[in-house]
Amino acid sequence: MTRRRLGSRLPMAVMAAVALMSTTAVAASPADGEGSAEATIRYTEYGIPHITASDWEGLGLGYGYAAARDNICTLADTYLMVDAQRSRYLGPDGRASPGRDQNTTTNLASDLYFQRINDDRVVERLIDQPAPQGPEPEVKEAVRGYVRGYNRYLAETGVDAITDPACRGAAWVRPITELDVYRHAHAEIIMGSADALLDGEVNAAPPGAQS
Numbered sequence: 001m002t003r004r005r006l007g008s009r010l011p012m013a014v015m016a017a018v019a020l021m022s023t024t025a026v027a028a029s030p031a032d033g034e035g036s037a038e039a040t041i042r043y044t045e046y047g048i049p050h051i052t053a054s055d056w057e058g059l060g061l062g063y064g065y066a067a068a069r070d071n072i073c074t075l076a077d078t079y080l081m082v083d084a085q086r087s088r089y090l091g092p093d094g095r096a097s098p099g100r101d102q103n104t105t106t107n108l109a110s111d112l113y114f115q116r117i118n119d120d121r122v123v124e125r126l127i128d129q130p131a132p133q134g135p136e137p138e139v140k141e142a143v144r145g146y147v148r149g150y151n152r153y154l155a156e157t158g159v160d161a162i163t164d165p166a167c168r169g170a171a172w173v174r175p176i177t178e179l180d181v182y183r184h185a186h187a188e189i190i191m192g193s194a195d196a197l198l199d200g201e202v203n204a205a206p207p208g209a210q211s
Contacts, residue, residue, distance in 0.1 A: 037145055041066050060142035064149025072154070073167035080172045082183035084115035089172040109202045114187070123179065123186050135182075143181050151175040 039053040039062030049070070051062035067075060080086055086096055086107035096110040117123070127134055135143070154175060162168045 037061050037148075039063075039065070039145075039149070056138045056141035057145035060145025060147075061149040061152075062145075063142070064146035064151075065153045066149075067146075068150045068153035072157075072162055072173070073164045075150070076167055076170070076173040078184055078187075079174075079176055079180045081110060082114055082118075082180065082187050084111040084113075084118055085172065087111045089170070105199050105202075109199055112202045113198050114183075117186075118183075123183050126186065127179075127182050143178050146181055147176055147178050 037053070037055060037057035037060075039051055039058045041062050042050045042052075044050060047070070049062075049066040051059060051066065053059040053062055080089065081096065086094065090107055092106065092108035092111075094107040096105055096107045131137070154173070159167075159173045160169045162173070167173050
């Protein structure tokens with residue numbers, strides 16, 4: 001029987017893992033005047049972010065920073081969609097897929113759909129309701145932090161220095177607001193089913209009328 005001495009190797013493996021996390025730590029603490037929340041982001045093997053914070057706003061801060069660092073173009077495209085501005089920057093005939101994996105529609109149809117939601121203040125009325133119909137206090141704190149984290153990454157990096165060519169230097173990449181985040185959440189909820197009906201809703205006309 002062969003015995004392996006693991007006692008001396010295990011501490012070394014643990015120390016190596018801790019060292020890996022420590023050397024890749026990113027401090028996402030707020031700038032002066034932006035509040036007291038802080039977060040620490042540690043990227044481990046395979047680029048997985050681990051966020052630690054002492055409160056919900058700090059957790060959102062770290063999440064927003066990490067999300068922007070890893071997916072800035074995808075997120076910026078989503079905020080462009082819910083702001084109903086795709087046609088302005090990408091042309092009315094370009095293709096948009098709000099549900100991501102279902103119907104593909106034009107930018108103009110997407111803008112008309114989301115502009116109606118924005119004009120009717122659907123999301124604003126939802127978030128103004130008291131919990132549980134509206135967001136819980138912890139959710140509001142996390143969203144506040146998320147916005148700060150996303151915007152901090154964008155300010156530190158600069159649009160022209162974004163590594164992803166899909167949106168590097170694009171005029172539609174901008175700082176976001178809390179309303180943008182709530183609109184994104186609302187879109188994710190409704191578009192799973194509404195995406196397939198978007199074109200029909202936007203192009204609906206009375207019987208006998210030309211569409």
